Every structure is written in structure tokens, then in C-alpha cells.
Amino acid sequence: MAPDATASPSHRALARRLDGLNIYLVGMMGAGKSAVGRPLAEALGYRFIDADVTLAEAAGRPIAEIFSSDGEETFRALETSVLNGIASWHSLVVATGGGAVTRPENWGHMHQGVVVWLDAPEAELLRRLSADPTHRPLLDAPDPAARLEALLHERRPLYAQADLTVVQDAGLPAEVARQVLDALPSVLRDPRQPPGLPD
Structure with missing residues (x-):
């Protein structure tokens, strides 16, 4: 773990402001959501x-197998069920x-927490996906x-509904995590701050 990704007093203060709100990372495959x-x-x-x-654990089989045997619609229904369950928990990334x-x-489900779009350039996404052996049924x-370009064209307006956008390129996951941490206060209200007063 990179030293700059570990907890600090400012991160603990940020966690208190979040007050258990889940953080949902959205973005295209290859955007680094799991790594960040x-x-x-x-x-x-x-x-x-x-x-x-x-x-995949709940279904007892890999995602690629769900896609091939049951189709994308079945996968999406399972995905919604999983997010519904996750939304009942707290203090999750x-x-x-x-x-x-x-x-x-x-x-x-996601707007019960804070939604962060990890926006990576198309060329960077393609580079990462080409180097990743994981089977991606949609590609x-x-x-x-x-195909990636078409998916991006379709999904960018949806990703843009996130509470926060973090544009990143080839940064290390810990560096991108730092970007998210630095940007999160901009979308949170300090509970001690009376309404109408400037931050």
C-alpha cells in the first residue's frame, strides 16, 4: 500500500462528515474502480x-458464464438485486x-450514498483492457x-449523473484515491455548518 493512501487525521474527519454514507464508484470497465x-x-x-x-459469488458462477447462458438482461437483474442488498449497509466503498x-x-440505490465517476480517456481504457486477461463479454x-467507443458514447451521459467526477489518466490507484479524497468535501455539507452560511 502506498504511504499516501493510508488514513490521516483529515481522512478521519472526512469519514465523520460522510457519516457512514456509501461511496459508489462508477465508470467504464478498465477505469480502475476496484484498484482505486x-x-x-x-x-x-x-x-x-x-x-x-x-x-458472481451469489450466482455461484462467473459473470462471463451468466452472460453466455442467460444473457445480459438476466445479469442486469442480478446486478440490481446485489446493489439493493448493498444499499442496506453503510460505510462501504x-x-x-x-x-x-x-x-x-x-x-x-446508489444515490442513497455518494456516486463518483472515475473518468478515464478512451485510449487509456483500451490500453488497460488489452493488458487485462479478464474476459469482458461486452467486448x-x-x-x-x-465496441468500446460505442459503449462510451452510450454511457457517458449516464456516468455524468454522478455526484462527483474525477478525471484520471495513467495515475497509480493510490494517487487516484487521493484525488477522490481531496474532491469529496466539495459535495458534502458540513453537518455543523448552519444552512445559508458560506463554507
Whole structure:
């Protein structure tokens, strides 16, 4: 763990302001949601949950198998069920699946917490995905780059509904986690601050 990702007094103060609100990381596959989520959770004293891993464990089979045997709609219904369960917990950093934003019900669950979009450039996403051996069913296409571009075009307006956008490029996960930590206060109200007074 990089030293700058560990808890500090300012991070503990931020955790108190969050008051148990879950943080949901959204973004395209390859945006680093799981990699960033771990140091972010550690800094806040939160637990980290990867929604895709939780879904696969609940279903008892890999996501790629769910896609191939039951189709994307069944997968999305399972994903919504998992997010519904997660929403009843607190003090979590949740890495969501790249397509979680496509269902309005999921936004209902995620907006109970703070939604952070990890926005990475298309070229960086493609570089990371090319180097990652994980099977991505939605990129099973003759031209994965064109498929990624189409998915980005479809999803960017949905990701933009997040409470906070952190634009990142090739930074290390701990550095991006630091960016999120630095930006979070901008979307939180200090509970001690009377309404109408400047921060």
C-alpha cells in the first residue's frame, strides 16, 4: 500500500462528515474502480466491496458464464438485486460494474450514498483492457476498440449523473484515491455548518 493512501487525521474527519454514507464508484470497465476502491476504503476506514465479485459469488458462477447462458438482461437483474442488498449497509466503498448506470433502479440505490465517476480517456481504457486477461463479454466483438467507443458514447451521459467526477489518466490507484479524497468535501455539507452560511 502506498504511504499516501493510508488514513490521516483529515481522512478521519472526512469519514465523520460522510457519516457512514456509501461511496459508489462508477465508470467504464478498465477505469480502475476496484484498484482505486481498495486504498480509498482503507483511507476512510471503510470496507471495500466489488459488486461484480459479490454478484458472481451469489450466482455461484462467473459473470462471463451468466452472460453466455442467460444473457445480459438476466445479469442486469442480478446486478440490481446485489446493489439493493448493498444499499442496506453503510460505510462501504463499492466498485460497481461498468453497466450499472444503465438501469434507473440502480441510481435509486446508489444515490442513497455518494456516486463518483472515475473518468478515464478512451485510449487509456483500451490500453488497460488489452493488458487485462479478464474476459469482458461486452467486448466480444470483431473490433473491440469500436465496441468500446460505442459503449462510451452510450454511457457517458449516464456516468455524468454522478455526484462527483474525477478525471484520471495513467495515475497509480493510490494517487487516484487521493484525488477522490481531496474532491469529496466539495459535495458534502458540513453537518455543523448552519444552512445559508458560506463554507
